[in-house]
Amino acid sequence: MGAVKTKRMPRAVREQQMLDAAVRTFGQRGYMAASMDEIAELAGVSKPLVYLYLNSKEDLFTACIRREGTALTEAVRAGARPGLPADRQLWSGLTAFFTHTARHPDGWAVLHLQARTHGEVFAAEVAAMRAEIVAFVTQLILAAARDAHRDPDLPEREVSGLAEALVGAAESLADWANATPGVTARQSAATLMNFAWAGLGDLMAGRRWTPPDDSGPITGATGAQTGRTSPVT
Amino acid sequence: MGAVKTKRMPRAVREQQMLDAAVRTFGQRGYMAASMDEIAELAGVSKPLVYLYLNSKEDLFTACIRREGTALTEAVRAGARPGLPADRQLWSGLTAFFTHTARHPDGWAVLHLQARTHGEVFAAEVAAMRAEIVAFVTQLILAAARDAHRDPDLPEREVSGLAEALVGAAESLADWANATPGVTARQSAATLMNFAWAGLGDLMAGRRWTPPDDSGPITGATGAQTGRTSPVT
Numbered sequence: 001m002g003a004v005k006t007k008r009m010p011r012a013v014r015e016q017q018m019l020d021a022a023v024r025t026f027g028q029r030g031y032m033a034a035s036m037d038e039i040a041e042l043a044g045v046s047k048p049l050v051y052l053y054l055n056s057k058e059d060l061f062t063a064c065i066r067r068e069g070t071a072l073t074e075a076v077r078a079g080a081r082p083g084l085p086a087d088r089q090l091w092s093g094l095t096a097f098f099t100h101t102a103r104h105p106d107g108w109a110v111l112h113l114q115a116r117t118h119g120e121v122f123a124a125e126v127a128a129m130r131a132e133i134v135a136f137v138t139q140l141i142l143a144a145a146r147d148a149h150r151d152p153d154l155p156e157r158e159v160s161g162l163a164e165a166l167v168g169a170a171e172s173l174a175d176w177a178n179a180t181p182g183v184t185a186r187q188s189a190a191t192l193m194n195f196a197w198a199g200l201g202d203l204m205a206g207r208r209w210t211p212p213d214d215s216g217p218i219t220g221a222t223g224a225q226t227g228r229t230s231p232v233t
Numbered sequence: 234m235g236a237v238k239t240k241r242m243p244r245a246v247r248e249q250q251m252l253d254a255a256v257r258t259f260g261q262r263g264y265m266a267a268s269m270d271e272i273a274e275l276a277g278v279s280k281p282l283v284y285l286y287l288n289s290k291e292d293l294f295t296a297c298i299r300r301e302g303t304a305l306t307e308a309v310r311a312g313a314r315p316g317l318p319a320d321r322q323l324w325s326g327l328t329a330f331f332t333h334t335a336r337h338p339d340g341w342a343v344l345h346l347q348a349r350t351h352g353e354v355f356a357a358e359v360a361a362m363r364a365e366i367v368a369f370v371t372q373l374i375l376a377a378a379r380d381a382h383r384d385p386d387l388p389e390r391e392v393s394g395l396a397e398a399l400v401g402a403a404e405s406l407a408d409w410a411n412a413t414p415g416v417t418a419r420q421s422a423a424t425l426m427n428f429a430w431a432g433l434g435d436l437m438a439g440r441r442w443t444p445p446d447d448s449g450p451i452t453g454a455t456g457a458q459t460g461r462t463s464p465v466t
Contacts (some may be wrong), residue, residue, distance in 0.1 A: 005328070008436060015386065020296070030353055032352065048280070057398070058422055092443070092445050110465070113356075114348050116346075116350050117349050117351070117352065117353070117356050118350070118351070119265065119350065120263055120265065120350070123346075123350050136281055154405060157413070157416070158420075158424055158427075160409070160413075161406060161409060161410075161416070161420075161421065161425075162427075162428050164402075164405045164406050164408075164409040165323040165402035165403075165405060165406050165424065165425055165428045165429070166402070166428070167399035167402045167405060168401040168402045168403070168404055168405020168406065169397075169399070169402040169405070170401070170407070171399075171401055172397045172400060172404070173394060173398050173401065174399020175397070176394060176397040177394075180393075183390070186270070187289060187391075187394075188283070188394065191391055191394040191395060191398065192394075192398055193432065193435050194391075194395075194435075195395050195398045195427060195429060195436075196398070196429070201430065202427075202435075203428075208427055210326070212321060225266050233336075
């Protein structure tokens with residue numbers, strides 16, 4: 001109860017300080033090992049005040065996931081500048097993503113590792129945000145296809161698959177970049193563009209990699225033919 | 234104790250039946266919700282026998298992770314046939330991966346979702362297997378670079394980044410394919426080849442996507458120059 005008396009600043013400010021401390025502690029020590037005592041100490045407040053504001057360790061963790069997820073989603077949206085050519089949009093979106101994850105490694109660890117590692121409720125929180133980013137990337141790929149000024153023959157299902165692949169690649173690279181000393185956000189973004197863009201770019205231009213004809217035809221979504229490459233000229 | 238009397242077949246066979254039941258239950262219901270009662274019932278044995286053989290729910294889950302992880306790793310290794318050109322190796326490795334994850338959706342859910350969602354010990358188990366697959370893909374990309382019969386100017390660090398991107402993309406696509414009715418393993422592999430191979434292929438041929446010169450030079454690992462594309466002829 002004495003804790004409430006230590007309140008000298010607006011609740012919103014105090015709460016952000018608690019969340020800052022919680023993200024750092026959850027991100028670095030893991031959800032299980034993190035204690036409310038050390039989060040309160042790092043935030044410079046009493047433990048009862050943390051409980052008064054955020055209710056429980058579970059609710060505090062959920063608040064961290066939401067804040068970090070929103071910040072990341074907004075950074076990516078702000079980064080992908082509409083109006084640029086598709087490859088420039090993708091480049092600026094990816095640069096924004098890797099810049100954000102590099103600057104907020106604890107937030108990224110909360111979202112991509114901790115939130116998926118401690119139960120279905122937290123995992124569902126990040127799954128919803130991830131779905132939003134995949135939908136955004138899907139639109140970006142569709143816009144790129146339109147920019148290509150031709151029919152790139154991309155069924156909706158394949159575009160969804162490409163967006164899933166791109167998001168999965170970016171997540172994996174962000175983990176790796178944060179664990180590898182000296183890798184910059186620009187380098188990660190350039191690696192992913194080298195990996196992905198020429199592939200997507202060729203696809204937009206109607207040049208498809210097609211599998212060898214050694215195990216039966218591909219039916220349905222991809223529309224790929226047999227043979228090694230099929231540049232459509 | 235009466236449970237031991239029900240043993241009519243070799244322990245190894247019985248144990249595999251328990252693991253089959255456990256993988257199915259953990260994969261479909263989640264680690265938390267899965268009960269030892271239902272696993273025993275599905276395996277057609279008594280609960281005490283499950284505890285006698287596998288010790289605890291944690292140990293049973295760990296045994297599932299190891300069995301499924303080993304099976305997946307071996308399927309991918311068997312799929313990527315050495316001696317083929319690099320794109321064919323990658324195609325056959327990816328096809329093997331998506332075929333395995335499609336045929337064993339519960340095993341894949343255990344490895345990629347459940348094992349990372351229920352504590353650091355389980356997460357560390359899959360992280361070690363994932364590192365093995367990344368190392369394997371890294372070697373495959375290096376072999377592809379050698380096949381290209383020229384110096385593709387790929388620093389070791391960038392190859393590691395490319396391998397992380399490819400593995401992350403494949404994981405993400407496997408989740409998506411298993412959740413999307415009608416997507417075949419061949420389609421997933423073709424989508425990823427379309428996404429990734431032309432990108433890697435261009436890179437092997439010395440054609441790099443390079444970022445616009447709007448935010449300073451890239452230093453270090455990627456070696457990318459400024460400008461939009463840089464085909465090295």
